[in-house]
Amino acid sequence: MRLLTPEHLNPNILNVQYAVRGELAIKAESLRDKLKTGNKTLPFPKVISSNIGNPQQKGLDQKPITFTRQVAALTEWPALAELAPGVFPPDVVARAKELSDEIGSIGAYSHSQGVPFIRQNVARFIEGVFILCGILVVELTSFVERDGYPSDPDHIFLTAGASAGVSLLLSMLIQHSNSGVLIPIPQYPLYTAALAQFNGAPIPYYLDEQQGWSTSVEAVETALKDAVARNVEPKALVIINPGNPTGALLDEATQEQLVKLCEVHSLVLLADEVYQDNLHKRTTHPFTSFKKVVSKLQSEVPLVSFHSTSKGVTGECGRRGGYFECTNLSEDILGLIYKMVSVGLCPPLSGQIGVDSMVRPPRKGEPSYELWKAETDGIHAVLASRTKVMAERLNKLPGVTCVNSPGALYLYPQITLSAKAQAAARAQGKEPDTFYALRLLDRTGICVVPGSGFGQVEGTWHYRVTCLCPGVEDYVTALETFHAEFQAEFGS
Amino acid sequence: MRLLTPEHLNPNILNVQYAVRGELAIKAESLRDKLKTGNKTLPFPKVISSNIGNPQQKGLDQKPITFTRQVAALTEWPALAELAPGVFPPDVVARAKELSDEIGSIGAYSHSQGVPFIRQNVARFIEGVFILCGILVVELTSFVERDGYPSDPDHIFLTAGASAGVSLLLSMLIQHSNSGVLIPIPQYPLYTAALAQFNGAPIPYYLDEQQGWSTSVEAVETALKDAVARNVEPKALVIINPGNPTGALLDEATQEQLVKLCEVHSLVLLADEVYQDNLHKRTTHPFTSFKKVVSKLQSEVPLVSFHSTSKGVTGECGRRGGYFECTNLSEDILGLIYKMVSVGLCPPLSGQIGVDSMVRPPRKGEPSYELWKAETDGIHAVLASRTKVMAERLNKLPGVTCVNSPGALYLYPQITLSAKAQAAARAQGKEPDTFYALRLLDRTGICVVPGSGFGQVEGTWHYRVTCLCPGVEDYVTALETFHAEFQAEFGS
Numbered sequence: 001m002r003l004l005t006p007e008h009l010n011p012n013i014l015n016v017q018y019a020v021r022g023e024l025a026i027k028a029e030s031l032r033d034k035l036k037t038g039n040k041t042l043p044f045p046k047v048i049s050s051n052i053g054n055p056q057q058k059g060l061d062q063k064p065i066t067f068t069r070q071v072a073a074l075t076e077w078p079a080l081a082e083l084a085p086g087v088f089p090p091d092v093v094a095r096a097k098e099l100s101d102e103i104g105s106i107g108a109y110s111h112s113q114g115v116p117f118i119r120q121n122v123a124r125f126i127e128g129v130f131i132l133c134g135i136l137v138v139e140l141t142s143f144v145e146r147d148g149y150p151s152d153p154d155h156i157f158l159t160a161g162a163s164a165g166v167s168l169l170l171s172m173l174i175q176h177s178n179s180g181v182l183i184p185i186p187q188y189p190l191y192t193a194a195l196a197q198f199n200g201a202p203i204p205y206y207l208d209e210q211q212g213w214s215t216s217v218e219a220v221e222t223a224l225k226d227a228v229a230r231n232v233e234p235k236a237l238v239i240i241n242p243g244n245p246t247g248a249l250l251d252e253a254t255q256e257q258l259v260k261l262c263e264v265h266s267l268v269l270l271a272d273e274v275y276q277d278n279l280h281k282r283t284t285h286p287f288t289s290f291k292k293v294v295s296k297l298q299s300e301v302p303l304v305s306f307h308s309t310s311k312g313v314t315g316e317c318g319r320r321g322g323y324f325e326c327t328n329l330s331e332d333i334l335g336l337i338y339k340m341v342s343v344g345l346c347p348p349l350s351g352q353i354g355v356d357s358m359v360r361p362p363r364k365g366e367p368s369y370e371l372w373k374a375e376t377d378g379i380h381a382v383l384a385s386r387t388k389v390m391a392e393r394l395n396k397l398p399g400v401t402c403v404n405s406p407g408a409l410y411l412y413p414q415i416t417l418s419a420k421a422q423a424a425a426r427a428q429g430k431e432p433d434t435f436y437a438l439r440l441l442d443r444t445g446i447c448v449v450p451g452s453g454f455g456q457v458e459g460t461w462h463y464r465v466t467c468l469c470p471g472v473e474d475y476v477t478a479l480e481t482f483h484a485e486f487q488a489e490f491g492s
Numbered sequence: 493m494r495l496l497t498p499e500h501l502n503p504n505i506l507n508v509q510y511a512v513r514g515e516l517a518i519k520a521e522s523l524r525d526k527l528k529t530g531n532k533t534l535p536f537p538k539v540i541s542s543n544i545g546n547p548q549q550k551g552l553d554q555k556p557i558t559f560t561r562q563v564a565a566l567t568e569w570p571a572l573a574e575l576a577p578g579v580f581p582p583d584v585v586a587r588a589k590e591l592s593d594e595i596g597s598i599g600a601y602s603h604s605q606g607v608p609f610i611r612q613n614v615a616r617f618i619e620g621v622f623i624l625c626g627i628l629v630v631e632l633t634s635f636v637e638r639d640g641y642p643s644d645p646d647h648i649f650l651t652a653g654a655s656a657g658v659s660l661l662l663s664m665l666i667q668h669s670n671s672g673v674l675i676p677i678p679q680y681p682l683y684t685a686a687l688a689q690f691n692g693a694p695i696p697y698y699l700d701e702q703q704g705w706s707t708s709v710e711a712v713e714t715a716l717k718d719a720v721a722r723n724v725e726p727k728a729l730v731i732i733n734p735g736n737p738t739g740a741l742l743d744e745a746t747q748e749q750l751v752k753l754c755e756v757h758s759l760v761l762l763a764d765e766v767y768q769d770n771l772h773k774r775t776t777h778p779f780t781s782f783k784k785v786v787s788k789l790q791s792e793v794p795l796v797s798f799h800s801t802s803k804g805v806t807g808e809c810g811r812r813g814g815y816f817e818c819t820n821l822s823e824d825i826l827g828l829i830y831k832m833v834s835v836g837l838c839p840p841l842s843g844q845i846g847v848d849s850m851v852r853p854p855r856k857g858e859p860s861y862e863l864w865k866a867e868t869d870g871i872h873a874v875l876a877s878r879t880k881v882m883a884e885r886l887n888k889l890p891g892v893t894c895v896n897s898p899g900a901l902y903l904y905p906q907i908t909l910s911a912k913a914q915a916a917a918r919a920q921g922k923e924p925d926t927f928y929a930l931r932l933l934d935r936t937g938i939c940v941v942p943g944s945g946f947g948q949v950e951g952t953w954h955y956r957v958t959c960l961c962p963g964v965e966d967y968v969t970a971l972e973t974f975h976a977e978f979q980a981e982f983g984s
Contacts, residue, residue: 002758004794006824008727010690013664013828021604021834029603058596069569069599077558077565084576104550107561107808111521112513160652160812163836171689172501193835197663198502235500266494302496316599318841320652320812332498336505342513343685344655349810350842 015196018189019453024437025051028447044445048475050466051447053244053409055315055379061470062315065375067368068357071096072319075106075353089367095360099353106349112342114158114323115349118356122158122323123151125359126291149295151325157337158355160320160347162274162308167194168340169304169324173235173268174200180232181270182223184215186412186454186462188244188272203227203234204455209414212403213246215239217257224265236268237261242275242287245412245454245464247387247405249285255293262301269294271305274322275408277312280384285406294327303327309354311409313379321351321358387411387467393476397483399492405467412451414462415483421490433461439486444478507688510681511945516929517543520939536937540967542958543939545736545901547807547871553962554807554874557867559860560849563588564811567598567845581859587852591845598841604834606650606815607841610848614650614815615643617851618783641787643817649829650847652812652839654766654800659686660832661796661816665727665760666692672724673762674715676707678904678946678954680736680764695719695726696947701906704895705738707731709749716757728760729753734767734779737904737946737956739879739897741777747785754793761786763797766814767900769804772876777898786819795819801846803901805871813843813850879903879959885968889975891984901960904943907953907975913982925953931978936970 006014032047046059055062070088074080074096081093088096102117103110113119128146159165170181171194180201183191187204195202205223207213220237227234239258241250250258262269271290279287294303309321326334341347361376362368390411391404399416417425417432425435433450440463441447451462469475498506524539538551547554562580566572566588573585580588594609595602605611620638651657662673663686672693675683679696687694697715699705712729719726731750733742742750754761763782771779786795801813818826833839853868854860882903883896891908909917909924917927925942932955933939943954961967 001755001792003792004758004760004821004825006828008667009664009825009828010667013832016831016835018831018835021837022831052601054601056597056599057601064597064599066569073565073569073572076568077561080565080572080576080579083579084572087572087575105548105556106810107548107556109544109546109549109802109809160840161837167836172505175500175502190835197832197835263493266496268496300493300495310601317601318598318838320838320840329496333496333501336498336501339508339510339514340505340689342517343508343510343682343689344659345513345653346810346812348652348812348840348843351840 012197012199016193017196018193019449020052020189022453024441024447024449028441031445043443047445047447048469049447050469051449053311053466054317055468056317059470060468062379062468064316065314065372067092067362067372068314068316068354071357072350072353075099091362091366091368099356110346110349110352112346113338114347115352116153118158118352119153119156121356122156122359123153126151126325147289147292147295149292155326155334157324157341158347158352159322159324160351161310162272162306162322163190165306165322165324166190166272169270170194170200171198172336174198178232180227180234182220182234182237184238184240186245186451186456188240189453191238201232203232206457207246209403213243213248215250215254217261220261234265234267236270238270238272240272242278242407244275244408245410246403247408247410249287249407252288252293255288255290256297259293259297259299259301263299268302268304271303273305274308274311276307278383278408280387281406291325291327300328302329309351309358313376314358316354319351319354320348321354323355383467386472389472390467390476393480397480398487400483409466409468410464411467412462412464414460417461418491424490433463436486437463440482444482446478504689504691508685509688510685511941512544512681514945516933516939516941520933523937535935539937539939540961541939542961543941545803545958546809547960548809551962552960554871554960556808557806557864559584559854559864560806560808560846563849564842564845567591583854583858583860591848598845602838602841602844604838605830606839606844608645610650610844611645611648613848614648614851615645618643618817639781639784639787641784647818647826649816649833650839650844651814651816652843653802654764654798654814655682657798657814657816658682658764661762662686662692663690664828664832666690670724671727672719673727674712674729676730676732678737678943678948680732681945683730693724695724698949699738701895705735705740707742707746709753712753726757726759728762730762730764732764734770734899736767736900737902738895739900739902741779741899744780744785747780747782748789751785751789751791751793755791760794760796763795765797766800766803768799770875770901771899772879773898783817783819792820794821801843801850805868806850808846811843811846812840813846815847875959878964881964882959882968885972889972890979892975901958902956903959904954904956907955909953910983916982925955928978929955932974936974938970
């Protein structure tokens with residue numbers, strides 16, 4: 001028989017690239033295995049996976065929110081409420097009972113779109129107003145206040161993390177091989193991966209590093225013209241806000257312009273808003289959802305906005321929870337989305353329950369509130385301070401500039417690489433930033449993702465590093481020492 | 493701006509059909525909503541969703557396995573072991589601690605392929621031999637004994653249910669629009685749905701209803717010839733064993749022939765074995781895995797076999813747990829699969845932990861064993877007896893014949909529909925079996941899936957019904973009464 005080889009497979013699959021778990025991450029795993037088996041030859045005691053926004057991974061210090069886990073444990077085994085009286089706070093017991101009454105067993109498939117009751121809670125979170133004691137009040141806690149515009153639970157789809165939703169929407173929107181999707185550069189590589197998989201054309205528009213990675217309508221317009229010249233039909237505009245890998249936040253005026261641009265060019269707006277609660281400078285750099293902007297403008301732009309339990313202060317990546325909300329999509333299209341998600345049966349119930357805890361955190365006065373507040377405030381504060389320290393110290397390094405991200409979980413420093421370093425990289429068949437990142441990993445155990453995985457202006461080099469490191473002082477010192485050694489070897 | 497309509501979307505999406513959660517299921521949901529809001533006009537007190545193998549859904553009586561849920565609750569909130577001393581059996585505490593030590597927080601992304609430790613446990617389950625007290629012993633419990641051939645954890649991918657794995661493999665194997673995949677008729681409609689989505693060609697081969705839905709190599713050969721005549725290139729053979737919707741079990745001799753057929757035609761063998769533990773007649777109709785057959789024959793056939801936590805006696809559908817094992821796939825291909833799953837980051841941890849509990853149930857002598865044994869024996873017995881009763885009673889109805897399934901969770905009775913019934917159906921633009929199923933739902937609240945959703949010999953009509961009903965006596969009586977009324981109205 002003929003053996004199965006890659007050339008017998010779907011050629012699109014061969015073109016997929018996903019750097020976040022690519023060469024660097026695979027090497028990091030093998031180094032971790034070496035350390036685990038007692039290898040003493042490596043120049044570092046542990047591998048730090050700064051390649052991925054995975055706050056609760058081993059070796060990092062972000063603890064789960066207690067409320068989230070208590071609710072999850074009780075819905076797993078509801079008998080615990082009686083078997084372990086007093087162990088769970090009464091609001092957790094009530095919440096878990098309410099969920100169990102609505103859902104039944106979490107071992108059953110739910111509605112393919114997600115449990116209707118949880119979708120209602122998501123809609124209320126998006127609206128940002130709550131019925132309290134029968135009176136309509138605007139919720140005052142900043143975390144839950146969002147748009148102030150109606151949201152329809154039937155237009156919300158719970159998902160296994162945001163990625164599943166993004167892939168689904170892209171798979172639907174790519175009509176033929178010259179269908180294009182506008183993506184920011186740098187971008188989160190899920191977008192290029194999914195476009196490669198479904199044989200769509202990326203239409204890159206560049207963010208402005210000099211302006212703190214800002215998005216300009218002009219840059220999008222330029223990309224649109226280029227696309228038309230290449231005979232690519234633009235179908236959708238992807239905006240990542242807060243940015244990944246940039247951490248930048250859009251201002252409302254730019255958002256309004258972008259919505260109008262989508263109107264003019266009949267684009268679907270895909271708003272990746274998974275970092276909406278990772279705001280380090282809320283006063284100067286607030287988050288405004290595209291749903292709010294579209295609603296305020298009474299625009300007819302078809303909008304799909306994505307959120308996740310993996311980021312924010314929840315950081316429950318392994319739970320695979322998330323949702324997307326559709327605005328201005330016809331019943332026909334919603335029916336097709338339903339059909340497609342029904343083939344996968346339903347999103348994981350543990351993720352759905354995680355979404356519920358994210359959109360319905362404890363309220364002031366409830367037994368779990370104080371602990372929840374202390375835990376979430378702590379995580380916000382640590383992330384903001386770590387980001388600030390890392391950006392400041394990276395900016396002091398010769399040949400490094402780094403936008404001090406106001407949001408998300410990352411920094412995306414630019415590194416100047418000498419002709420000698422570039423030549424050494426090419427000699428190994430590597431991109432120069434990959435070469436830098438591989439050496440960083442070999443020398444320090446710190447795993448970052450080279451900028452070539454996210455995209456960058458030709459001739460510039462970057463890497464993405466998460467701000468989730470344990471012990472920022474030692475960590476940044478390691479980055480500094482490595483950089484100095486690299487420059488000593490290859491010149492600045 | 494131009495509104496987004498279905499004709500702007502990927503045309504493959506429009507062709508996807510998934511009857512299990514299609515027209516009937518959507519109507520059933522709306523009837524359930526009506527009952528919930530107090531509607532008294534319907535002729536039944538509740539809707540019974542017999543359209544889907546969802547054992548723990550509300551209104552059905554299958555309880556979760558206590559061991560599974562205890563382990564899950566403790567990994568959600570490990571502090572419970574100390575906060576609620578004595579509530580969890582010691583083997584559960586030890587198991588949860590072992591998992592937590594290996595995994596860290598279940599709120600972290602795991603390895604994209606699944607937690608390595610859990611994959612090792614899956615490999616041991618597949619092998620069916622265990623190291624006990626340092627001595628290699630063959631495990632005697634029939635549940636865990638499987639193949640007796642080696643299994644490599646690096647060739648196992650944990651998934652969000654089996655469906656996710658099946659879709660991924662099909663998306664990779666379909667190279668171009670005339671790539672074809674052999675699928676049984678009747679089939680589980682995930683296969684036709686995924687083939688439509690990825691623009692591959694189904695190559696239907698027919699199961700023999702007269703021979704208890706048996707699979708014959710001749711039927712596959714015939715289908716292959718037809719494919720070649722249509723200029724379709726066969727890439728893979730799908731076998732569902734135990735069958736869905738048929739419940740049939742393959743005998744080992746046929747399996748060997750099928751493996752040899754795959755060798756001759758260079759086909760990838762996709763073995764959907766999610767019902768491997770749903771065996772109602774273990775003595776006369778045992779389950780043999782294709783991994784075992786391929787290993788025994790020392791065949792080079794590329795094999796991917798799928799398993800799930802959703803079926804068996806676990807029935808944890810909402811957990812979205814499953815795995816596939818690859819045999820005879822090159823490192824190249826495994827690397828491509830890894831790359832594709834890495835884009836989705838990782839399968840849900842709750843599903844992965846569910847897989848661990850499924851492949852490592854309590855052993856004789858351990859504190860949780862007796863309860864686990866009683867619970868699983870009970871579920872096996874109820875499913876077997878209900879299947880038998882339903883098949884016997886359905887067979888007694890005029891115009892109905894029904895293979896008494898030795899496995900899985902379903903029956904797939906054939907119904908004779910009169911010319912008058914067929915005409916009435918066509919007048920409504922419905923397939924005759926859809927017409928029958930819709931009336932069944934309207935009159936009794938029982939939701940089944942018409943055979944047209946699974947495929948059937950032209951001019952024959954069937955429906956798939958799960959054997960998960962509560963109170964089999966009332967349930968079968970309702971089916972009988974409806975059938976008699978239908979025949980009275982439309983003739984036999």
